[in-house]
Amino acid sequence: MFLFYFSISLAIISSVLYHLFQKLTSASANPAIALMVTYAVSFVLCLGLIPFYPIKDGLGNAFKQLNWASVALAFALVGLEIGFLLVYRSGWNIGFAGTITNVASALVLIPVGLLLFKDKVSALNLIGVVVCIVGLIMVNQK
DSSP states (O other): HHHHHHHHHHHHHHHHHHHHHHHOOOOOOOHHHHHHHHHHHHHHHHHGGGGGOOOOSSHHHHTOOOOOHHHHHHHHHHHEEEHHHHHHHHTTOOHHHHHHHHHHHHHHHHHOOOHHHHOOOHHHHHHHHHHHHHHHHHOOOO
């Protein structure tokens, strides 16, 4: 049960910090260089995580267990990072940019989950989807 609450708390706190630090990244900084530093530090942090997630059958085997999704995720991450950096540089409000992208992403992921992963959607879930769409419309009103 600890992992259940810890993991979602970590994701929420990290998401808040992510948006805060993206907004605080210097507007004069080259976006590519800013991301290179971010990923270099991330690499070092990931090395520090290895003792918590030990490699059982050697480093070579650990790499062999990966699939194409790890490489594809890199493209998605760079797109996400540069996207939010540009979103904030273009003047988006920190509270609404994250809300809009997260709700819109969730709405796109619903049919993806249904088609690819056989997720189930209840009538109550569909009402929530309608509320999300209405919320997106309301948030985008000036």
